[in-house]
Amino acid sequence: MPRQIVLASRPSGWPTEANFSLTEAGQPDLADGQVRVRNLFMSVDPYMRGRMNDVKSYVPPFRLGEPLEGGAIGTVIESRSPDLAEGDLVLHMLGWRDEAVLPAKHAQKLAEIEGLSPSAYLGVLGMPTLTAYVGLLDIAALKPGDVVFVSGAAGAVGSMAGQIAKLKGAARVIGSAGTDEKVQWLREIGFDAAFNYRSAPVLEQLRDAAPDGLDVYFDNVGADHLDAALVALSNYGRVAMSGAIADYNATEPPPGPTNVSLVITKRLTLRGFIVSDHQNRLPDMIADVSTWLAEGKLAHTETVVDDLENAPAAFIDLLRGANTGKMVVRL
Numbered sequence: 001m002p003r004q005i006v007l008a009s010r011p012s013g014w015p016t017e018a019n020f021s022l023t024e025a026g027q028p029d030l031a032d033g034q035v036r037v038r039n040l041f042m043s044v045d046p047y048m049r050g051r052m053n054d055v056k057s058y059v060p061p062f063r064l065g066e067p068l069e070g071g072a073i074g075t076v077i078e079s080r081s082p083d084l085a086e087g088d089l090v091l092h093m094l095g096w097r098d099e100a101v102l103p104a105k106h107a108q109k110l111a112e113i114e115g116l117s118p119s120a121y122l123g124v125l126g127m128p129t130l131t132a133y134v135g136l137l138d139i140a141a142l143k144p145g146d147v148v149f150v151s152g153a154a155g156a157v158g159s160m161a162g163q164i165a166k167l168k169g170a171a172r173v174i175g176s177a178g179t180d181e182k183v184q185w186l187r188e189i190g191f192d193a194a195f196n197y198r199s200a201p202v203l204e205q206l207r208d209a210a211p212d213g214l215d216v217y218f219d220n221v222g223a224d225h226l227d228a229a230l231v232a233l234s235n236y237g238r239v240a241m242s243g244a245i246a247d248y249n250a251t252e253p254p255p256g257p258t259n260v261s262l263v264i265t266k267r268l269t270l271r272g273f274i275v276s277d278h279q280n281r282l283p284d285m286i287a288d289v290s291t292w293l294a295e296g297k298l299a300h301t302e303t304v305v306d307d308l309e310n311a312p313a314a315f316i317d318l319l320r321g322a323n324t325g326k327m328v329v330r331l
């Protein structure tokens with residue numbers, strides 16, 4: 001019998017495995033237009049932490065007692081739609097389960113790419129890279145010659161943001177991450193400088209890495225990183241506000257930046273964005289990324305956890321920083 005992970009309770013602060021439970025799912029007959037998909041990989045993403053709270057946001061909260069949702073890649077094993085056939089590889093949003101039943105129109109048919117795992121569609125060819133691409137090029141309006149700082153730099157979005165900045169002509173790219181191993185990897189994949197934010201205050205390390213100031217900050221973290229970046233940014237600096245992962249498990253309202261008046265005196269632009277508003281840029285991202293991959297100019301990695309029953313642990317580990325590159329669960 002196929003299995004699924006349901007939301008057993010809502011976390012207060014850090015999620016624990018007790019907030020999830022593994023249950024048997026039924027095998028309903030297909031209605032006209034539906035397909036049954038055997039999931040191969042599912043994504044765990046930081047935004048899912050927000051969906052565990054019962055609050056209104058840009059996506060509705062997960063429902064108690066119901067299976068969680070999220071990006072997944074699978075193979076069609078039964079079809080009652082002329083648009084998809086048995087054996088087709090698809091991307092859809094019913095992860096956290098062995099099998100998904102959904103309208104064919106909610107599944108996107110994918111090409112199998114030689115040399116790439118299908119999980120690439122959850123990472124380097126998917127939503128995280130589109131976030132990096134749009135955030136840098138459209139939201140922060142990257143220009144050749146810019147000095148760029150990326151936080152959360154060894155993760156799925158950050159590792160792409162730093163490399164795309166270099167490929168699009170940034171003069172210098174600096175990344176921060178939470179372990180020395182991640183910092184070493186960032187240097188290997190082309191960051192000009194990288195530091196471990198746990199080993200000394202962010203501002204101190206950022207000033208050393210960018211003595212002449214920053215033009216662009218790609219913010220995945222918020223908190224101490226945003227505070228430091230506001231100080232390090234040059235006049236007319238631009239910030240793409242992608243995420244604030246340092247605050248996702250906060251139980252009290254997190255303190256705001258201590259130096260907001262710098263936004264005025266330095267004429268800074270801070271702009272938030274949500275990747276799903278920018279699907280029109282997917283073809284441009286895929287074209288650029290495919291070229292860079294073929295030319296060997298873009299490095300990518302995944303942290304792969306096996307089996308659906310370990311998906312809650314993979315998600316919690318993602319929030320703690322156990323991943324380098326994209327965190328995925330192989331089903």
Ligand SMILES: NC(=O)c1ccc[n+]([C@@H]2O[C@H](COP(=O)([O-])OP(=O)(O)OC[C@H]3O[C@@H](n4cnc5c(N)ncnc54)[C@H](OP(=O)(O)O)[C@@H]3O)[C@@H](O)[C@H]2O)c1
Nearest residue numbers: 046131155156157177178220242243244245246274275321
């Ligand atoms: N705006 C959008 O549409 C959009 C779309 C996708 C993702 N995002 C955001 O982009 C960010 C990265 O997402 P992702 O999917 O690429 O995840 P990810 O970076 O692959 O994984 C999360 C990483 O966050 C880091 N982290 C956790 N707590 C931290 C803290 N207190 N301070 C600094 N770093 C911390 C950990 O790495 P360390 O070991 O380095 O701590 C961890 O590996 C998240 O904020 C996410 O919400 C936004």
